[in-house]
Amino acid sequence: MMLEFMRNKLVDVARLNEDTLSIHGVLDDSIYNLELDFKVNINDLVCSAIEGRWLRWTTPQCPQALTFLKEADGFCLSEGIDNKIHKTVGRRACRHFANLFIECAYAARETVKLLHWQEAVGNEPGLSFKDFLEKDSVGGIPAADVMEPVEPVKKPEPITSPVVSEKSSGGVSSVADASFIGNDGKSDSTGFVIDLHLHTSPASPCASSSVDAMIKEAKRIGLDGICLSDHNYVWSPDVVRDLRKKHDFLVLRANEIVTEQGDMLVYGFYEDVQGIIKLAELKKRVAAVGGFVVAAHPFRGFLTFGADDVGLTTEKAMAREMFKWVDGVETLNGKVTATENGLAQNVAKGLALTATGGSDAHDISTVGTYATTFEHEINSEEGLLSALKEGKCRPVTFR
Amino acid sequence: MSNNILKFSMNRSTSVEKINATCLRSVCRLQDSFTDAEVAIEVKMPDLEIVAISGHLQHVYNDEVKNLDERLQKVIGIRVGSGMLKIIKGLMGEDKNLEQLVYMVEECCHGVILTLTKKVLLKAPDDEAGKFAFYSNMVKKNIRLYDRCAGFAKGTPLVAELEAEEGGEKA
Numbered sequence: 377m378m379l380e381f382m383r384n385k386l387v388d389v390a391r392l393n394e395d396t397l398s399i400h401g402v403l404d405d406s407i408y409n410l411e412l413d414f415k416v417n418i419n420d421l422v423c424s425a426i427e428g429r430w431l432r433w434t435t436p437q438c439p440q441a442l443t444f445l446k447e448a449d450g451f452c453l454s455e456g457i458d459n460k461i462h463k464t465v466g467r468r469a470c471r472h473f474a475n476l477f478i479e480c481a482y483a484a485r486e487t488v489k490l491l492h493w494q495e496a497v498g499n500e501p502g503l504s505f506k507d508f509l510e511k512d513s514v515g516g517i518p519a520a521d522v523m524e525p526v527e528p529v530k531k532p533e534p535i536t537s538p539v540v541s542e543k544s545s546g547g548v549s550s551v552a553d554a555s556f557i558g559n560d561g562k563s564d565s566t567g568f569v570i571d572l573h574l575h576t577s578p579a580s581p582c583a584s585s586s587v588d589a590m591i592k593e594a595k596r597i598g599l600d601g602i603c604l605s606d607h608n609y610v611w612s613p614d615v616v617r618d619l620r621k622k623h624d625f626l627v628l629r630a631n632e633i634v635t636e637q638g639d640m641l642v643y644g645f646y647e648d649v650q651g652i653i654k655l656a657e658l659k660k661r662v663a664a665v666g667g668f669v670v671a672a673h674p675f676r677g678f679l680t681f682g683a684d685d686v687g688l689t690t691e692k693a694m695a696r697e698m699f700k701w702v703d704g705v706e707t708l709n710g711k712v713t714a715t716e717n718g719l720a721q722n723v724a725k726g727l728a729l730t731a732t733g734g735s736d737a738h739d740i741s742t743v744g745t746y747a748t749t750f751e752h753e754i755n756s757e758e759g760l761l762s763a764l765k766e767g768k769c770r771p772v773t774f775r
Numbered sequence: 776m777s778n779n780i781l782k783f784s785m786n787r788s789t790s791v792e793k794i795n796a797t798c799l800r801s802v803c804r805l806q807d808s809f810t811d812a813e814v815a816i817e818v819k820m821p822d823l824e825i826v827a828i829s830g831h832l833q834h835v836y837n838d839e840v841k842n843l844d845e846r847l848q849k850v851i852g853i854r855v856g857s858g859m860l861k862i863i864k865g866l867m868g869e870d871k872n873l874e875q876l877v878y879m880v881e882e883c884c885h886g887v888i889l890t891l892t893k894k895v896l897l898k899a900p901d902d903e904a905g906k907f908a909f910y911s912n913m914v915k916k917n918i919r920l921y922d923r924c925a926g927f928a929k930g931t932p933l934v935a936e937l938e939a940e941e942g943g944e945k946a
Contacts, residue, residue, distance in 0.1 A: 380799070381791040381890040387807075389783040397782070406893055434896055434926075435910040436903065437933050441925035470924050475885075479787065486809060487783040506836045634861055636853050652865030676857050679920050680892045680913065688821040696822065697852075713917055 381406045385476060387483040391491070395419065399484055403476040408432055412445075412476050416484045418491060421453045423484070428473055444469035453481040567749030569774060570601040570760070572630065573641055573672065573706065573734025574743060579606035583738040591623045593740040597775055599747060601626030601754060605641055605734070608633055610648045628757050632672060633658060637698040639672040641706065641734070644761040659701040668764045670704040670732055674723070675716040682715050690722040699727055704764065708733030708746035708771035730764060733771025744775040783808045789886040798826070799890065801883040805875070809835040814847070814879040818887050823855040825884075830876060837872040846873065847880070855884040911936050 383405035392398040392415065401412040409431035416423045428445045430438060448465050451457060458478050466474030493508040575583035576590050585593075587604065594602045604611050604627065611629045619627045630643050635655040642658070645667035649658070662669050675683045675693065683693070699705075705724040708717050708731075724731040733746040751768040754760050763769055785807035794800045794817065802815040814830035828847045832840055840846065849866040853859065863880050867873060899909045910927075914920045915937050920927045927934055 377792045377794065379790050379792050381789075381886055381893055383789045383886060383889065385785075385787040387783075387785040388781050390779060391782050405889065407889060407896060434899070435933060436907055437910075437926040437928075437931055440928075440931070444925055467923060468925065468928075470926070479785065483783055483785050483807070486807070490782060490808070509836050634858070634865065636862060636866060638854070638856075638862075639858060652862055677917075678857065678888055678892070679917065679923065681895045682917065683821075685895060686821040686823065686891060692821060711919070713919075 385479050387476075387479050389483050389487040391418075397484060397487055399423075399480045401476045401480040401483075403472060404431075407434060408472050410470075410473060410476065412473065412480055414480070416453060416488075418488055421484060421488060423451055423453055423481075424449055428469075438470065441470035441473060445473060448477065453484050455485065457481055567751060567772075568600045568753045569598075569747045569749045569772065570603060570626070570628070570754060571599055571735050571737070571744050571747040571774070572603045572643075572670075572732050573605050573632070573709065574602055574737040575606050575632075576604060579604070579609045579611070580738070582607070585737075585739040587619065588623075589740050590737070590743055591619060591625055591627060593743045595623065595625050597744050599744050599774065601628060602743070603628045603630045603643070603734075603760070605630040605632045607639075608648075608650055610646050613646075626755065628754075628760055637671075637696075637701075638674065638676075640702065641670040641672045641732075643668045643670070643764060644757060655698060655701045666761070668704065668761055669702045670706055670730075670764075671698055671702045671720075672706050672734075673709040673712050673716070673720075673736065674698065674705060675719045676709070676712045677716055682713055683719050688719070690719065690726060693719055693723050694726045699723065699729070702729065704730035704732055706734060706771075707731040708773065710735040710737060710742055710745040730767045730769065731771050732764070732769065733773075735775075742775075745773070747772055747774040787882070789882050791886045791890045799887055801886040801890075803879040803882040803886065805879060810875060812875060812879060814876065814883055816850075816880065816883045816887075818855055818884075823887065825850055825853055825855065827851070828880070830879070832876055834872070834875070840870075840872050840876065843876070847876070850880060855887050859884055907933070915940075 383403070386402045388400045390398045395418055397416040397418060399414050399416060403410050411429040412426065414423050414426040426445050426449055428442045430442065433439065445465065447468055448461065451460065461474050461477050461481065465477050489509065493505050496508050497503050571594060574590060576587040577583040577585060591602065604616070608631065610631060616627050616629055629646065630641055631645065633640050633642055633649050633653065635653055635658055637655040640655065640658060642662050645662045645665055647661060659669055677683050705720050707721040707724050721731065732748045734748065735742050735745040737743045737745070748769050749772045750763050752763065754763060787803065787805045789801065789803045791799055791801045797820050799818045799820065800815060801818065802813065805812045810833070812830070812832040815828065816825050817827035818824065819826045828850060830843065830847050832843065846867050850863055853862050860881055864877055867877050899906055911933050914927050914934055921934060921937065922929045
C-alpha cells in the first residue's frame with residue numbers, strides 16, 4: 377500500500393542549566409518542513425528566545441511567518457495554553473508552526489514534571505513517579521491562571537470575510553441561482569429582511585462584538601431584524617425584550633447547537649443544551665415544542681479545498697443522514713465559499729427543504745452579508761416560526 | 776551538568792494511505808518518554824465520514840482509560856471537517872487521561888485533510904510568477920484563507936488583488 381501523506385514530529389528537551397530547558401522541535405511532512413528552538417524557564421514554564429526555520433513551505437509569503445513567532449515569547453506553557461497558541465502563532469504566523477509549538481509545550485510540561493519528581497526522590501527515596509503525581513497532580517507545574525499572561529494579550533482579531541462573489545452594489549439581491557426557491561432572480565428589497573444567524577460577545581466566545589454593537593450595525597445597514605444565534609446559548613426573553621426596546625429594533629432568539637452531524641440552528645426552541653447532542657435527539661426535542669431545525673453551513677469545507685474537490689455530488693450530499701432530521705437548510709452562509717453555498721442550495725431544492733440565509737457574523741464588519749427575506753413583516757418569534765414553517769422566505773445577499 | 780543528554784523526547788508520526796477506491800486510513804503513532812499510543816481511523820470518501828476507529832494507549836503515570844474502545848467508537852459517523860474537535864471532545868469526553876487520545880484522533884483527521892490539501896497544492900506551478908498567481912487565486916476562491924496566517928495576512932501581496940476587488944465593490 378502506498379502512503380498518500382506522512383507527517384513526522386520530533387521534539388527533544390535538554391536541560392541547559394539549573395533553571396532552563398532547551399526545546400527543539402521538527403515538523404517534517406509531505407508538504408512542510410519546519411523547526412522551532414526556544415528556551416523554557418523550569419520554575420514558571422515561561423518561554424523565550426523563540427527561533428523558527430523553514431526548510432520547505434508553500435506560498436511565496438510563508439517565510440514572513442517567522443517574524444511573528446516572537447509574539448509567543450513570554451507565554452507560560454501551562455495546561456490550557458493551546459488555544460492561545462492557535463490564536464496567536466497560528467493566526468499571525470502559521471498554523472503548522474502552532475501545531476509544532478503545542479507539541480513542544482506538551483514536552484516542556486512533561487519534562488518539568490519529571491524533573492520535579494527527580495528532586496522529590498532526593499527527599500523521599502523510593503517515591504514512584506505515579507505516587508509523586510498523585511500527591512501533586514500537576515507535578516509542580518504552575519496553573520495557567522496563575523502564570524498567564526506574562527504580558528498583555530491582544531484580543532485575537534476576528535476572521536473577517538470580505539464577500540467576493542454574488543455581491544450586489546447595495547441593497548438586497550437574490551442569490552446567483554435562486555430559481556429553485558421560486559423567485560425571479562431579481563433584486564427584491566421589498567421583503568422583510570432578517571439576518572437569521574449571527575454571534576455576539578461574550579455569549580459566543582469566538583465572537584468579538586457586543587450585542588449592542590451588532591444591533592446598531594444591523595440598523596445602520598438597513599436590516600429589518602436580527603436573530604441572536606449564539607453557540608449553545610439561550611438568551612433570556614427579558615433581556616431580548618429590553619434590547620428591542622432600547623434599540624427600537626427587531627431582535628429575536630435562536631440557538632446554534634453542536635450535534636454529532638455538525639452545527640444546527642434552532643428556532644422556537646429554548647432549552648439549554650450543553651455538550652454534543654445527537655441530531656436525532658435534538659430533532660425530537662425541537663419537534664416536541666413545535667420548533668424548527670436548520671442545518672447551518674452543511675458543506676463548510678477546508679482552507680484549501682472544498683466539497684467539490686473531494687467529489688461530493690448533489691445526489692451523494694442529499695443522501696446524508698443529517699437531512700433526514702432537519703426542516704431547513706442554510707443555503708447562504710457568510711463563512712463558506714460560493715461553491716459550498718451552491719451545493720447547499722441544490723440539496724435544499726432536491727429535498728424540498730426551506731432555504732435560509734445568515735451572515736454567521738462574529739463581529740460587526742460582516743453583519744448582514746447574507747440574510748433571509750420574508751414575504752410579510754415579522755414582529756415576534758412566533759411569527760418567525762410560522763413563516764419558516766410555511767416556507768414564506770428565501771435567502772438573500774444583503775450587504 | 777551534562778546539558779547535551781536529553782531529558783525528554785517525543786516522536787509523533789501520522790501517515791495516510793488509500794485502502795480502496797473510497798476509503799482512506801489515517802494512523803497516528805506516538806512514542807515519548809512516558810507514552811506509547813496509536814490511533815487509526817478509516818474515512819469514507821467523499822463524505823469524509825469516520826467509518827472505523829481503533830487504538831491503544833499505555834502511559835507511565837496516567838490511569839488506564841476504561842472502556843477505551845467504547846470511547847473511540849463514539850466518533851464513528853462524524854465527518855472530518857471544520858468544527859470537528861469540539862465534536863470529538865464532546866463525544867469522547869474530556870477526562871484528563873483521554874486528552875492524548877482525543878488529540879491523536881484529531882491528528883488522524885488532520886492527516887486526511889492534509890492529504891487532500893496536498894492534491895490541491897500539487898497543481899501549483901513551479902515558477903515564482905505562476906506560484907504567486909496560483910495562491911492569489913486560491914485566497915480569492917476560498918475566503919477562509921484570508922487573514923488566517925502570515926501568508927494571507929491583510930495588506931500582504933497575495934491578498935492585494937482580493938482587497939482591491941473588495942475595495943472596488945465597496946466604492
